Amino acid sequence: MVSPVSHKTAFFLGKGGVGKTTLSASFALTLARSGQKVLVASLDPAHNLGDALGSALKNEPLTVEPNLDAMEIDLETWINTYLEESRSQLKSTYSYNVTLNLDSLFKILKYSPGTEEYAVLWAIEDIHCRLSPLYDIVVLDTPPTALSLRFLSMPTISGLWVKELSKLRETILEKRSTLVRLNPESPVKESCLDKDDDKVYGKLSTIRQRLSMLEHLFQKESFINVIVNPDELSVTEALRIKDELDRLEIPISTICLNKKGVLNNEWHIHQSLAAIPMFSFDFESSGIRTRDQLIQLGTQHLVDTFLDKRSIPA
Numbered sequence: 001m002v003s004p005v006s007h008k009t010a011f012f013l014g015k016g017g018v019g020k021t022t023l024s025a026s027f028a029l030t031l032a033r034s035g036q037k038v039l040v041a042s043l044d045p046a047h048n049l050g051d052a053l054g055s056a057l058k059n060e061p062l063t064v065e066p067n068l069d070a071m072e073i074d075l076e077t078w079i080n081t082y083l084e085e086s087r088s089q090l091k092s093t094y095s096y097n098v099t100l101n102l103d104s105l106f107k108i109l110k111y112s113p114g115t116e117e118y119a120v121l122w123a124i125e126d127i128h129c130r131l132s133p134l135y136d137i138v139v140l141d142t143p144p145t146a147l148s149l150r151f152l153s154m155p156t157i158s159g160l161w162v163k164e165l166s167k168l169r170e171t172i173l174e175k176r177s178t179l180v181r182l183n184p185e186s187p188v189k190e191s192c193l194d195k196d197d198d199k200v201y202g203k204l205s206t207i208r209q210r211l212s213m214l215e216h217l218f219q220k221e222s223f224i225n226v227i228v229n230p231d232e233l234s235v236t237e238a239l240r241i242k243d244e245l246d247r248l249e250i251p252i253s254t255i256c257l258n259k260k261g262v263l264n265n266e267w268h269i270h271q272s273l274a275a276i277p278m279f280s281f282d283f284e285s286s287g288i289r290t291r292d293q294l295i296q297l298g299t300q301h302l303v304d305t306f307l308d309k310r311s312i313p314a
């Protein structure tokens with residue numbers, strides 16, 4: 001039997017100010033009002049999803065209207081969780097190494113490159129594993145492009161590293177076995193020789209599984225929308241997103257041209273984006289302040305495409 005493609009998660013990506021939060025909110029509202037149970041979550045450290053929906057939001061889902069729950073992820077909490085997990089793992093693994101000052105190491109780690117994108121990644125994992133089963137659809141409003149591209153590439157890049165580390169660990173275990181075969185009295189015989197019993201190998205395998213689940217989510221189970229405005233800068237940024245996602249084998253489902261008619265700027269849609277289905281949303285000169293105005297933006301055709309795609313057999 002062929003199972004349907006489980007596109008359950010929708011992402012809105014694009015340059016700051018193009019309308020990621022607005023379209024995420026509009027898409028989620030339209031889905032909810034058509035009877036789907038929806039969670040819309042903001043991953044942007046500078047939240048404004050609550051403003052767009054006219055509700056104060058928290059780090060856990062709150063019902064904003066029937067069928068629609070919304071939340072704003074608190075990245076600081078996730079950064080602390082990630083650091084705490086790493087700290088306790090390192091402490092238990094290297095408890096004998098008293099010279100390593102873990103506390104000062106973690107003060108540095110908090111501001112190190114990579115920490116923020118890992119925090120976003122584990123927040124997405126939590127939404128995917130714990131919350132997503134409670135909803136028909138999850139909509140993710142994303143941070144600015146640079147951070148979004150970093151967290152989207154993290155599973156693939158870290159996955160490669162972890163694979164190499166696992167191989168290295170296997171080599172170490174094989175060398176230990178060889179030493180014990182050559183000299184059955186070798187003190188190495190006290191160490192772990194089998195990868196099934198090896199704690200380090202086990203931890204690496206767990207990380208690998210978590211990363212590969214997220215890679216699969218981004219590559220195969222997501223409906224990715226890239227938003228542009230009628231201006232060259234936002235189109236250039238969309239091209240950058242396309243290039244990066246191509247390399248990661250993450251397909252873009254739609255290009256959303258938002259604020260159509262805003263200015264008579266010189267702009268054109270690049271050829272490599274023109275091949276992707278495009279949806280247009282007019283510039284509302286009176287602004288978008290209410291939920292009814294979000295609905296009037298007209299995301300229904302985007303919702304229909306998304307729901308159609310979900311029911312196509314794999």
Ligand SMILES: Nc1ncnc2c1ncn2[C@@H]1O[C@H](COP(=O)(O)OP(=O)(O)O)[C@@H](O)[C@H]1O
Nearest residue numbers: 015016017018019020021022259282283284288
């Ligand atoms: N189609 C539109 N017509 C008029 N204003 C819009 C439209 N789309 C977005 N806006 C406004 O543009 C601003 C930026 O939108 P926002 O969704 O916050 O962008 P992003 O999340 O990409 O930074 C907001 O004030 C929003 O109300």
Ligand SMILES: [Mg+2]
Nearest residue numbers: 020021044048
């Ligand atoms: Mg936003």
